[in-house]
Amino acid sequence: QEIKAASKWGDMNTVTQDLLNRAAGDGNNFLHTNGNYSQTRYYPNRQINVSNVGKLRPAWIFQTEVKESLETSPIVVNGVMYVTTSFNHVYALDARTGEELWHYKHKMGPITVYCCGPNNRGVAVYGDMVFMATLDAKLVALDAKTGKQVWEQEIADPELGYSETMAPTAVDGKILIGTNGGEYGIRGFVKAFDAKTGKNLWTFHTIPENSVGVWATKDATGRDMHRNIDAEKAQLAKTGDPFKTLGGGVWQNPAVDLETRRIYFVVGNPSPDLDGSLRPGDNLYTDSLVSVNLDTGQYVCHFQYIAHDVWDLDSVSPPIITTVADKDGKPIKGILHAGKTGHVYVHDAKDCSLVRFSEAMVPQENMWTLPTKEGARMLPGANGGVEWSPMAINPNLGLTYAINLHQPMTYHVESSNYPAGKLWLGGAFKVIPSEEQWGNVSAVDYNTGKIRWQVKTAQPMIGGILATAGGLVFTGEANGMFKAYDAETGATLWKFQAGAGVNAPPSSYTVDGKQYVVVGAGGNTQIDYKRGNSIIAFTTAD
Ligand SMILES: O=C(O)c1cc(C(=O)O)c2c(n1)C(=O)C(=O)c1cc(C(=O)O)[nH]c1-2
Numbered sequence: 001q002e003i004k005a006a007s008k009w010g011d012m013n014t015v016t017q018d019l020l021n022r023a024a025g026d027g028n029n030f031l032h033t034n035g036n037y038s039q040t041r042y043y044p045n046r047q048i049n050v051s052n053v054g055k056l057r058p059a060w061i062f063q064t065e066v067k068e069s070l071e072t073s074p075i076v077v078n079g080v081m082y083v084t085t086s087f088n089h090v091y092a093l094d095a096r097t098g099e100e101l102w103h104y105k106h107k108m109g110p111i112t113v114y115c116c117g118p119n120n121r122g123v124a125v126y127g128d129m130v131f132m133a134t135l136d137a138k139l140v141a142l143d144a145k146t147g148k149q150v151w152e153q154e155i156a157d158p159e160l161g162y163s164e165t166m167a168p169t170a171v172d173g174k175i176l177i178g179t180n181g182g183e184y185g186i187r188g189f190v191k192a193f194d195a196k197t198g199k200n201l202w203t204f205h206t207i208p209e210n211s212v213g214v215w216a217t218k219d220a221t222g223r224d225m226h227r228n229i230d231a232e233k234a235q236l237a238k239t240g241d242p243f244k245t246l247g248g249g250v251w252q253n254p255a256v257d258l259e260t261r262r263i264y265f266v267v268g269n270p271s272p273d274l275d276g277s278l279r280p281g282d283n284l285y286t287d288s289l290v291s292v293n294l295d296t297g298q299y300v301c302h303f304q305y306i307a308h309d310v311w312d313l314d315s316v317s318p319p320i321i322t323t324v325a326d327k328d329g330k331p332i333k334g335i336l337h338a339g340k341t342g343h344v345y346v347h348d349a350k351d352c353s354l355v356r357f358s359e360a361m362v363p364q365e366n367m368w369t370l371p372t373k374e375g376a377r378m379l380p381g382a383n384g385g386v387e388w389s390p391m392a393i394n395p396n397l398g399l400t401y402a403i404n405l406h407q408p409m410t411y412h413v414e415s416s417n418y419p420a421g422k423l424w425l426g427g428a429f430k431v432i433p434s435e436e437q438w439g440n441v442s443a444v445d446y447n448t449g450k451i452r453w454q455v456k457t458a459q460p461m462i463g464g465i466l467a468t469a470g471g472l473v474f475t476g477e478a479n480g481m482f483k484a485y486d487a488e489t490g491a492t493l494w495k496f497q498a499g500a501g502v503n504a505p506p507s508s509y510t511v512d513g514k515q516y517v518v519v520g521a522g523g524n525t526q527i528d529y530k531r532g533n534s535i536i537a538f539t540t541a542d
């Protein structure tokens with residue numbers, strides 16, 4: 001195996017910072033989880049385009065040995081592809097043929113705590129190494145040529161509810177990583193580790209020691225959240241600031257702005273999910289966009305969407321940096337984020353402030369009805385709106401593409417004390433079986449907030465989306481359909497039956513003059529979509 005890998009390996013496979021910086025214009029490679037540091041998922045080549053996508057067909061199918069939910073974003077470096085699976089396997093594949101070059105299987109520790117499946121969303125590449133974070137809360141660095149482990153570092157203590165599902169981000173010799181655990185009473189963070197040695201360089205706690213905030217009564221869109229502020233104040237006087245167990249995971253990649261040396265990420269829900277009585281205050285910085293300094297981890301700004309959330313409405317879909325129109329129509333550096341609430345939020349990158357929010361992409365009903373013991377119906381359900389699924393943009397059209405869920409649920413509260421590192425929901429959210437569920441692909445004009453087009457799908461959507469300069473948008477569905485849409489109109493231009501849920505973000509790359517689109521088809525645990533173990537690469541070229 002080592003020999004096979006080495007024979008494909010040249011100096012060109014070394015990932016320099018310069019290569020990572022130029023990823024947005026590099027159609028040969030797919031170097032970041034979301035395409036580039038701005039996380040636009042906009043692929044610059046157009047060999048596959050609106051006029052020939054109908055001829056797209058599988059070039060190869062690679063089957064992993066793990067038939068469990070697949071959420072990997074395939075990373076491609078000079079003809080070598082890296083994918084991960086549930087339970088932290090990594091494969092290096094020949095991107096032309098799908099031939100296996102090496103396979104790394106993480107030796108899992110005894111304790112893994114994850115709410116929503118044994119997922120992994122992929123690797124980061126830097127220098128001659130490949131980085132993955134694991135369910136037992138380790139960061140591992142592998143030799144990119146051989147898959148042999150170079151170092152391993154504990155990110156946090158898995159016994160306390162910390163675990164990893166996200167892909168790391170590599171920048172300037174640092175590996176950035178957050179944590180999941182919003183359902184386990186953790187104290188969330190983003191950490192930077194030295195890429196060479198694994199040494200911890202800085203830690204930003206997503207929950208400040210003063211998490212109380214301003215007693216906000218309205219959400220980002222101005223709707224009353226029905227908080228009982230007097231009761232919260234009484235609880236605060238009794239038990240103090242709940243910051244140590246307040247959750248606030250970061251389980252998707254940050255966007256990196258090298259011009260200002262700032263990163264932007266979104267923070268998940270407070271713990272326990274449905275029981276607000278034990279955690280008085282706004283619960284800063286849960287359900288927020290946050291920006292910190294890349295070199296020091298120092299706080300720069302934040303914007304909270306939902307203060308004192310009791311519906312598990314994590315902020316999670318990865319933020320995108322792009323030029324947007326401000327309120328006066330003037331172009332500014334903006335940040336886009338799609339909420340579980342079903343809105344696309346548009347921010348000013350300078351101070352995180354909200355410029356606008358889009359029309360709701362899914363039905364919203366009874367917002368913000370508080371959970372009850374018997375269960376209160378509110379739409380959207382706890383998976384959103386939009387889940388962790390990354391959006392993609394087409395900057396020429398000024399559109400951002402999101403995939404949506406419509407899953408009616410009731411929210412139930414049942415108070416219980418912190419069970420030290422065990423699941424701590426403070427109640428339950430339950431799907432209403434008699435109500436229809438569905439999904440959408442939505443194209444939203446981020447300069448106006450208006451929905452440009454929307455296509456309904458048979459099931460709620462989870463996974464991700466890719467936009468290309470060929471005028472296309474690619475995304476998959478639970479029923480195994482992988483589709484290409486016209487980016488301007490939403491017309492379906494091509495589809496393929498992958499045999500299992502296509503619930504992962506697609507990538508694209510070009511090698512030996514051929515453009516490929518690649519996606520995982522392995523289903524999803526959280527929504528129980530049909531499992532599989534395929535990585536499928538498509539091409540139109542002969
Ligand atoms: O708060 C958290 O830390 C956290 C983590 C994760 C995860 O890491 O998979 C999910 C969620 N929350 C969550 O609320 C959720 O709906 C969800 C769906 C999925 C998935 O992989 O499909 N993960 C998660």
Ligand SMILES: [Ca+2]
Binds near residue numbers: 182183268269312314
């Ligand atoms: Ca959560």
